[in-house]
Amino acid sequence: MLDAPPGTSCPVVETVSTADYVVLVTEPTPFGLHDLKITVELLKEIHKPFGVVVNKAGLGNDDIYRFLEENNIGLLGKIPFSKAYAENYSRGALFENIPNEIEQSYHSIIGKLATIIN
């Protein structure tokens, strides 16, 4: 698993160039959607299969889901926004007291990914 940098510049291209599958993580806001579109453009150009995880779901609006549908892009899952979990993150404690909803989302994403990749 490669943790890629933000943007679509040279280090991103280098990171995804040998990957078999790319997971795009976005958020349902105008900034999230705009930057997602640029990355989708890049991955289409270099013929990489990919799917999208919407993080902080519940914030913003539904434009992102409409974009995914209209462009036939697979939604791997949504991770709900939780201020309590953001506090966990701030302490670097991502594996402590994971809210049930969030844990379920991760399980479902991993399940989908396993099916796609196998």
Add this chain to the structure above:
Amino acid sequence: MKEITILSGKGGTGKTSITAALASLATNAVFCDNDVDAADLHLILKPDIKETHPFDSGSLAFINPEECTNCGTCQEACRFEAIFTNEAGFPEVNPYQCEGCRLCERLCPVGAIQINQNLNNQWFVSNTRFGTMVHAKMGPGEENSGRLVTQIREKAKEMARENKAQFVINDGPPGIGCTAISSITGTNAVLLVIEPTISGLHDAKRLVELVNSFQVPLYAIINKHDINSEFTATVERYLGDTNIPLVGKIPFSELFVESMLHEKSLVEYVPDHPISLNLKTIWEKISTNQI
């Protein structure tokens, strides 16, 4: 004229939202989006483009299939592994990998390789409701984004001189790579937006190191301070120890996203909200040199 660059190290700390808020408060400024890889400031500032300029981001090799004898010399010599064998069995250049070094052009025994300028990027001078904006659009995977930042910053300063503007406000990129470096060199001050998270402080420290190497003065804002007040205290201690003035603390608020949905800065969207008043105080401190 004073140039202020907003940076964070870590992405997602609120640079663009804060830049947009300051843009709506600054009465006499030029704005420049230095995050050319994933520019977002235009989503709020809604620029009306007045000038479009091509940006030459470098050279790209092209192998003419009619002249190529398939000797394999270029493929062997390319240290960027940018030349692959295509379906027809001939060498072809992958434009995303090609760095434009021109080695293949020199080595090709039959002169089948030509070098083209890559003009897949553009930059713009625009009008916005807050003043002039200079920004750019890079094609995905393009090179030399640092040079593009330098170019648009130059133009922003030129426009500021022309408009007799007091400030140039640069919305910086995340990270500490080429574009961040190009955003820092020669700027008058860096406004650091830190979120009180372990990764936020870690990345901010790396950025501070970089900014210090250019001897540019730093100020800081702690954004989303109430996500972890204990860690906010840690960040404040760090700022104190390194003599970086803290100009303000902003709480987490969904109003930032909400105002973004309305294509407005938070200050425009809810002008009398405590966060807007807080941002006004911050801008006052920065613009009147109280720090």
